[in-house]
Amino acid sequence: MEQDGKRVTRRKFLETGIGVITGAIAIGLGGTALTSIGAPAITNKREGKWVEAGSASEIADGQFHKVGIVYDAKDGWLEGKVKQLVYVKLNGEEVFALSATCTHLGCNVNFDEQTGNFKCPCHSGVYDATGKNVSGPPPRSLAKLEAKIEDGKLMINTAVKEA
Amino acid sequence: MAEKNDRKETLFYPDFMFKEAIAALIVVIAVVAISLALPMKVGDPADPSDSSFKPKPEWYFMAPFYLLKVFSSSFEVIPTVIGPLATFIFLLILPFADKNPEMHPRKRKLAMSLMGGGVLLTILFTVLGILA
Amino acid sequence: MFGRLVEVFDRRFGFREDFKRNVLDHPVPPRINLTYCFGGITFLLYMLLAATGITMLFFYVPSVDHAFVTVEYITFDLPLGNPIRAIHHWSAQLMIVFVSLHMLRVFVYGAYKNPREFNWVTGVFLFGITLAFGFTGYLLPWDQKAYWATKVGVLMPKSLPAVGPFLSQLLMGGDDLGALTLSRFFAIHVAVLPIFTVIFLAGHF
Numbered sequence: 001m002e003q004d005g006k007r008v009t010r011r012k013f014l015e016t017g018i019g020v021i022t023g024a025i026a027i028g029l030g031g032t033a034l035t036s037i038g039a040p041a042i043t044n045k046r047e048g049k050w051v052e053a054g055s056a057s058e059i060a061d062g063q064f065h066k067v068g069i070v071y072d073a074k075d076g077w078l079e080g081k082v083k084q085l086v087y088v089k090l091n092g093e094e095v096f097a098l099s100a101t102c103t104h105l106g107c108n109v110n111f112d113e114q115t116g117n118f119k120c121p122c123h124s125g126v127y128d129a130t131g132k133n134v135s136g137p138p139p140r141s142l143a144k145l146e147a148k149i150e151d152g153k154l155m156i157n158t159a160v161k162e163a
Numbered sequence: 164m165a166e167k168n169d170r171k172e173t174l175f176y177p178d179f180m181f182k183e184a185i186a187a188l189i190v191v192i193a194v195v196a197i198s199l200a201l202p203m204k205v206g207d208p209a210d211p212s213d214s215s216f217k218p219k220p221e222w223y224f225m226a227p228f229y230l231l232k233v234f235s236s237s238f239e240v241i242p243t244v245i246g247p248l249a250t251f252i253f254l255l256i257l258p259f260a261d262k263n264p265e266m267h268p269r270k271r272k273l274a275m276s277l278m279g280g281g282v283l284l285t286i287l288f289t290v291l292g293i294l295a
Numbered sequence: 296m297f298g299r300l301v302e303v304f305d306r307r308f309g310f311r312e313d314f315k316r317n318v319l320d321h322p323v324p325p326r327i328n329l330t331y332c333f334g335g336i337t338f339l340l341y342m343l344l345a346a347t348g349i350t351m352l353f354f355y356v357p358s359v360d361h362a363f364v365t366v367e368y369i370t371f372d373l374p375l376g377n378p379i380r381a382i383h384h385w386s387a388q389l390m391i392v393f394v395s396l397h398m399l400r401v402f403v404y405g406a407y408k409n410p411r412e413f414n415w416v417t418g419v420f421l422f423g424i425t426l427a428f429g430f431t432g433y434l435l436p437w438d439q440k441a442y443w444a445t446k447v448g449v450l451m452p453k454s455l456p457a458v459g460p461f462l463s464q465l466l467m468g469g470d471d472l473g474a475l476t477l478s479r480f481f482a483i484h485v486a487v488l489p490i491f492t493v494i495f496l497a498g499h500f
């Protein structure tokens with residue numbers, strides 16, 4: 001009777017051991033893998049930098065201009081050219097720059113000269129000329145970017161100045 | 164009783180399996196025929212600085228995509244997250260929630276109308292999304 | 296061929312069990328008609344997808360600077376490349392159709408009920424996996440269509456309060472759609488989802 005009891009205890013011990021060991025290995029492996037897979041969500045941020053975007057004379061008329069900027073950036077393992085669309089306009093001395101990325105689901109907006117508004121082709125979001133969201137699904141204004149004129153060149157900082 | 168069962172099994176195999184093989188053959192021929200008739204093309208390479216492209220998902224994601232346009236920003240979670248998640252959970256718990264032992268569709272009015280309604284709505288939104 | 300063989304076996308055993316139980320539970324045995332083929336056809340399409348997918352893996356390079364050109368190569372230069380890619384594409388479309396028809400058939404016949412709840416639950420997961428295959432596969436050619444549709448798709452969870460934005464970043468592997476997004480979609484499409492498919496399929500038959 002007692003022997004039986006002992007055997008069960010021993011069996012229990014072995015079973016628990018197997019469970020703990022396989023469990024620890026599985027959790028360790030899975031945890032490591034998932035941490036690594038998830039990490040770029042936080043670490044893979046695009047850094048802001050000043051980028052040349054053509055000559056200042058191109059925007060001299062004080063209207064909005066669509067400027068596709070291409071610059072070197074690091075994206076994960078890739079170091080190479082990154083493209084981005086920006087709308088710029090000369091306000092006297094100041095350069096006003098808006099990111100074209102719709103704050104709804106990331107499509108690029110178009111400037112409509114007729115109405116002087118920005119329109120998103122995706123779900124018809126509308127922003128006014130200051131970038132403020134006026135109708136449709138967009139939850140926020142278009143992001144503003146820092147921009148300036150230096151030696152006759154238009155310079156844009158890719159970091160969002162104010163969201 | 165056992166004899167009866169055996170007879171039904173022979174009905175299933177090989178008789179049903181033969182049907183299955185015929186169906187498989189038809190489907191393979193159909194897929195190859197479509198593939199030869201409509202060869203693949205490539206679009207333009209991805210361009211993040213382009214503003215003229217209108218995104219279009221695959222037709223089977225069209226229903227939530229279409230609803231994005233219908234719901235305003237504060238209720239947007241309904242088509243994007245709540246709808247798909249609710250559908251998934253509804254399907255998962257279906258066999259446990261539906262305790263009605265009846266098998267015949269006519270005797271399961273509630274289940275049939277719920278599912279029928281869901282399917283019709285999905286088809287409706289998909290068609291509206293494709294037409295839009 | 297192998298798929299067909301496996302199917303023959305699984306179908307036989309699966310249906311045998313179910314059949315006996317069904318006959319015991321219910322005085323009227325279900326009549327077999329053509330709609331019972333939907334599940335088998337789905338499986339067949341999955342096999343077509345695996346074969347053509349693995350073939351394309353020999354040529355496709357999952358990186359933002361090579362994805363598009365390697366897809367172009369498969370489409371225009373590789374002998375039989377175009378039909379292989381086309382079969383992959385059309386089988387995927389048909390698979391969604393047949394998964395849906397199969398589910399509807401099972402629903403209408405009440406075949407998800409006791410004792411086959413488990414088949415239904417694994418089936419629902421397989422349905423989700425099929426959609427995930429479609430979503431991740433759509434990005435891989437890295438063309439305009441792929442880029443913009445996926446952008447809208449990955450940003451959709453953003454509308455969820457609190458965790459939403461992080462979920463989107465997790466899907467993208469960063470704060471924008473880019474090199475890491477393509478890598479992870481590729482890994483999910485060709486490794487993660489197939490493994491889960493096999494696991495759930497084993498429980499489904």
Ligand code: FES
Pocket residue numbers: 102103104105106107120121122123124125136137138
């Ligand atoms: S992405 Fe611009 S309105 Fe939806």
